[in-house]
Amino acid sequence: MNSNLILDILGNETRRKILFELSDEPMYFNQLAKVIGIGQQSILRHMQALEEGGFIKTYEEKSNLGGPNRKYYCLSSSFSLIISMSQDSFSVTNNQIIEKSNFNSDNINNKKHLDKLFTNSKSIPKGSVKNELASVRKNLLSIENGISDLESRLNNLQTLKQTVLHRLHEIGKDNFGHLERKILYKAITSQSSMSISKLASALNENESQVKNAVSNLQNKLGKDIITKLFS
Amino acid sequence: MNSNLILDILGNETRRKILFELSDEPMYFNQLAKVIGIGQQSILRHMQALEEGGFIKTYEEKSNLGGPNRKYYCLSSSFSLIISMSQDSFSVTNNQIIEKSNFNSDNINNKKHLDKLFTNSKSIPKGSVKNELASVRKNLLSIENGISDLESRLNNLQTLKQTVLHRLHEIGKDNFGHLERKILYKAITSQSSMSISKLASALNENESQVKNAVSNLQNKLGKDIITKLFS
Known part of the structure; x- marks a missing residue:
């Protein structure tokens, strides 16, 4: 499940309440509506959004009073999303809860x-x-x-990381132009090296300008470090 | 910072983009607007929400061209929010990133x-x-x-926890009535014991009904386990 979808869906208190309620046990619509306590139409809309997003699903169970089957809602996804923010960082990590x-x-x-x-x-x-x-x-x-x-x-x-990133941004601000440091941050925080064209599209910048900035960086820092950062 | 506020604010993609952009370095409004690339009015509204929520703040810096001061936006909060969901659980944990x-x-x-x-x-x-x-x-x-x-x-x-919770919910469904198992889940997942009145308000249920259900639980399970769970 995509982090953006998770955050979009969970950005609503009623939807979070529904998930909390269903985490204890499956419920049918009237049960849920009673607990949540807002208008049925509005709850229904939220349930649809949750179902379309893959957060909940329904199943039918025979009524033991001989009435029509009851449709139950239950949770149907598993993930662990970590959002970290500090003065110099903002990250969203999505981990699937493993089998x-x-x-x-x-x-x-x-x-x-x-x-x-x-x-x-x-x-x-x-x-x-x-x-x-x-x-x-x-x-x-x-x-x-x-x-x-x-x-x-x-x-x-995370605190250690914040300290190091803060230092990185200080060095960047004191020694490099805007695009140069953008490139430097991207390169330094990536686990592997990047081609110029990949870099340009990741930064949403013009490729030839990125190429220029990389050669400026090369002049300032020497060839060896740049080779390490860019393939 | 409150988890509900964080999720409400982060439930919007533009606001997340703004935070990502500002994590590299402070920017002034026009810089940001150019990068985000939607209407200025709409960006301004999101910036206000972020500022009111305490996610970003502004400071002024002298223009080196002798023009008016420039207002910069930067990140101003730190937290680490963990959202976990599985078939039997939904939890949101907010950890302050420590000094x-x-x-x-x-x-x-x-x-x-x-x-x-x-x-x-x-x-x-x-x-x-x-x-x-x-x-x-x-x-x-x-x-x-x-x-x-x-x-x-x-x-x-989290996976282990899911397994144990699933087992708990099976036991609950097979052996207890609705309110009884609600109480049981609450009591078992709490780190410390709870008074009846606290329990009733946590479950949003009537206190005398909770009292009844607790005494039913006592009959089914024996006094000792109940004493351990409730003070």
Whole structure:
């Protein structure tokens, strides 16, 4: 799922509320409308937007009172979007939440326990509901602790990154012209080297001007660093 | 900065573009308008929203041509927002990016090097611009690797969490009534125990009905687990 779509869709409080409500369990329209508490027409429009965007989907379930089938809404996408902003940076990263089979037990001591929990899933004898719940709670708390820990380490790195970017922008401002430093920032923050034409289109600038600016950079910085940055 | 405000503001592509542009360096209005390339009135409205929300701020700089001062826009907030969604969860976490003085060197071997880089900051002799840039690039790449690594570990934990939540919702659906399981989910996913009245207001439900449901839960699960969950 595309980051722009996610941000466009989540930029509305009612849509976020709907997703929060459906995260606990699937609901049919009237249930949801009651909880959300705004006009039905308006909720319906938001549900359509969520469904078209692939955030939710519907399925039918037989009514146990012999009435018509009920249409349920449930969540249908998984992603983890990280938006970071600081004085010198703004980034949006979209990570697909990976499938269960791929994860490693990184930081969690109870993967074995979890596996056990979820292989003898489905039909547990009534008496052990209590134990299951206790173990779910224990697992969730330990996962939440792991998540908080990683998030705070991520924050530390974002802070470091901000410091380095700030330094980069100082150097750029003091030593290079506008287009030169635009090119430099792009080249330095890219993981791999870039051709002139790719660079020009990434910066939305004229190719021959970019070529000029790159040769200015070459004069100022020497050939070797430029060769490293541009292929 | 409040997560709802961040999502409301970032739910617009033009506003995101403006933030991307300003992350490289401050710009004055005409520069920005040229890059963004939509009507000036409409850009102005978005800039006002960004400024009122505290995302950007302005400062004046003397024109070196003797003309009137120029008003520059720059980024003025820092945060790291993580939005996670899976079949059984939807969460928005807002982490303030912490101040430089608080971070620890976790996962980064070159903190010392960074410190050196940024204490003899400001006035570097022209000749060493090249070395500074090389070191900025090296640092950025290593920070980016650290960030990717943490993000993928975070994803693993989100996947684990999804598995556990899914199990919780199965147990809830098979064994408890609607309000009972709502209460159970809230109690189990909270880090600390909750009073009945706090619970009722968190769930937006009637307090005496919540009290009833809690005593039903007590009958089904026994007093001890309930005492652990509710104070």
